[in-house]
Amino acid sequence: MSIAPEDVLFFIADHDSTLLDTLYTVYEHPSRATEAHFRRVNSHLVNDTILTGQMVIITPEDPMQCTIWEQEMAAAAREVDAERERLTDKERQLLAKHYAIIGNAASYSGTMYGWTSTYFDQKKRHVERILKRIEELYRTTYDKTGSLKGEQFFAQRRSLLLQVDTTINGMLERKLFGQDIHANRIKSQLGLSSKSIVHQWNALGGSGEIKNFSSNYRHLTNTARTFGRVGHLAIALDVGSSVAAIAEACSLEPDSEFCARTKYEQAGRAIGSIGIGSVGGKIGAYGVCNLVFGLESFGTSLLWCTIVSGVAGGYVGSSAGSVVGEKLGSTLYSKRHVLK
Amino acid sequence: MSDYFYREAVFYFSLITVALGGLEFLHTIYFQVRYQKKVDVLINGDNYIDGGWIFNASRMMMYAHYCLFPKRAERAGVEKAIHQIPVAIKWHLIVHWVAVILVCFLAAIAYLCVRSIGGF
Numbered sequence: 257m258s259i260a261p262e263d264v265l266f267f268i269a270d271h272d273s274t275l276l277d278t279l280y281t282v283y284e285h286p287s288r289a290t291e292a293h294f295r296r297v298n299s300h301l302v303n304d305t306i307l308t309g310q311m312v313i314i315t316p317e318d319p320m321q322c323t324i325w326e327q328e329m330a331a332a333a334r335e336v337d338a339e340r341e342r343l344t345d346k347e348r349q350l351l352a353k354h355y356a357i358i359g360n361a362a363s364y365s366g367t368m369y370g371w372t373s374t375y376f377d378q379k380k381r382h383v384e385r386i387l388k389r390i391e392e393l394y395r396t397t398y399d400k401t402g403s404l405k406g407e408q409f410f411a412q413r414r415s416l417l418l419q420v421d422t423t424i425n426g427m428l429e430r431k432l433f434g435q436d437i438h439a440n441r442i443k444s445q446l447g448l449s450s451k452s453i454v455h456q457w458n459a460l461g462g463s464g465e466i467k468n469f470s471s472n473y474r475h476l477t478n479t480a481r482t483f484g485r486v487g488h489l490a491i492a493l494d495v496g497s498s499v500a501a502i503a504e505a506c507s508l509e510p511d512s513e514f515c516a517r518t519k520y521e522q523a524g525r526a527i528g529s530i531g532i533g534s535v536g537g538k539i540g541a542y543g544v545c546n547l548v549f550g551l552e553s554f555g556t557s558l559l560w561c562t563i564v565s566g567v568a569g570g571y572v573g574s575s576a577g578s579v580v581g582e583k584l585g586s587t588l589y590s591k592r593h594v595l596k
Numbered sequence: 597m598s599d600y601f602y603r604e605a606v607f608y609f610s611l612i613t614v615a616l617g618g619l620e621f622l623h624t625i626y627f628q629v630r631y632q633k634k635v636d637v638l639i640n641g642d643n644y645i646d647g648g649w650i651f652n653a654s655r656m657m658m659y660a661h662y663c664l665f666p667k668r669a670e671r672a673g674v675e676k677a678i679h680q681i682p683v684a685i686k687w688h689l690i691v692h693w694v695a696v697i698l699v700c701f702l703a704a705i706a707y708l709c710v711r712s713i714g715g716f
Contacts, residue, residue, distance in 0.1 A: 524614070531617025534624060534653070535699045541654035542696075546661055550671075566650040573700075576707040577617065580610050583710050587607055 266313045266329065268336075270349065275304040282314055293319045297326045300333045309348035311336040389416055513593075520589035521582045528581020529574045536573015541566035606709040613702040620695045627692065628652050631685050635659055639677045660693035 275298070283290055297315050306312055311333040315326060340348060393416065397409045505518035544565035545551045551561060632652050639659065662669035662678050663686050669675040681689075 527618050528614045531614055531621045532699070532703045534621045535617055535696050535703060537650055538653050538657050538696050539700045541650065542657040542661070545654065546658050550668075562651050562654040566654055570650070573703065576703060577614070580703070580706050580710050581614055584607070584610055584614060588611075 266311055266333075269306045269308055269310050269312055272308055273306050275301055275306055278306055278312060283317060287318055289319070290315075290317050293322070296322065297330050298333070299330065300337050307340075307348075308345070309336075309340045309343065517586060517589045520585035522585070524581040524583075524585025524588065525578045526581070528577035528579075528584065530577070532577025532580070533570045533574030536576070537566040537570030540569015540572070543569075603713060606706070606713060609702075610706040610710060613699065613706045616695065617699045617703065620692070620699055623688075623692060623695070624653055624656065627656060627688055631688065632656070635681060635685060635689075638680055639674050656689060656692060657696065660689035663689050664693065 275295070279286055279291060279294055283294075286294070294315050297313050301310060301312070313326065313329050313333060393409070393412055397403075397406070401409075502515075502519050502522050506515040509515055541562045545561040549561060628649075632655075636655065639662075659678075659681075662672065662674060663681070666675060666678070669678045
């Protein structure tokens, strides 16, 4: 299997736009050949419109011919369109905005392979490495000289900081096909609010992964749907299990003390589980994402962090709440019974 | 304190805790329906996305934190947006934040008490 070339890039549109706007944003002054090639490869974008959630393939400038990779990506883009039809508008938006993180999340559920490493993840690691080297420079200089001075120290520090600067800027203002794409222009025009919006096929798939793209995308759409509904689903399940327990008790022994007590216990269990579970979820997400990691209120990190820590906190709260709620229900029943 | 009074105290304490948890839950629904989108747009601009119950609830706590600790809001670059939030909404956020922290502590204590006596 061949490895995808470096310049195979695509993005998932996170808002509706026209094809021409995007074309001029990416290429600034595209030649006729560039435009014709872009349109041919992106033939799934009908009526000159790009809709939220659609895949847009960024082709090289002035190409000589359509490569096999481009043909395969075009086929994948059509598969994406078919999957996209299954989503509601809200879900499409969620998937498009949080494409990278949902990809990561889906990979954790064991359904995806080779998707976790994105271009920006690699860059981030590079920045971390340079920052470590800066820290090392500070430490060794201080150990040797007892201060943070000297021409050599400043020169080395300048060089390392320059590397950080170049790498960070490169994340947005990267070179595409030998041409600089200005960060602000591409950011505002394409709506690049999150960092990982332009994806490099090679970094995502490694070799021979294009065949798996459509099935991977299907997992992504399912994960996106789950994200929006997971909280409501948990609440519905809680209420549902209580109703089922009451129904079971009352169909076994209708009009009995057992049936009446179960009603109290299960109602208490559901209220305790939902009320305290909700608090547990919030505390979990708040404590981990805000207090420990200090994440911003937008971006993909918060979504991912919230899902993990919020669900964990919610589970703990819900377990404790259901124990307390059930006991409360049982005691309330006993008190009422004694009063009668 | 006799065992009977201790059990009664734990019972009423737990009852109040669960009731507060329920009220807090209802308040979250009210806020999410009435104000969530407005605040999200104010703070995140076109980054607004309805990510479901857990995500929205997590953001509520974060916004309240920004209201209570302006330095954190400044670090996140949202201090201007926080100033623009109407006072009534700010109060909702702060009350919510206090209620969540309070109910969390009360629930932990209630759970331990209930476990220690094995019921009421």
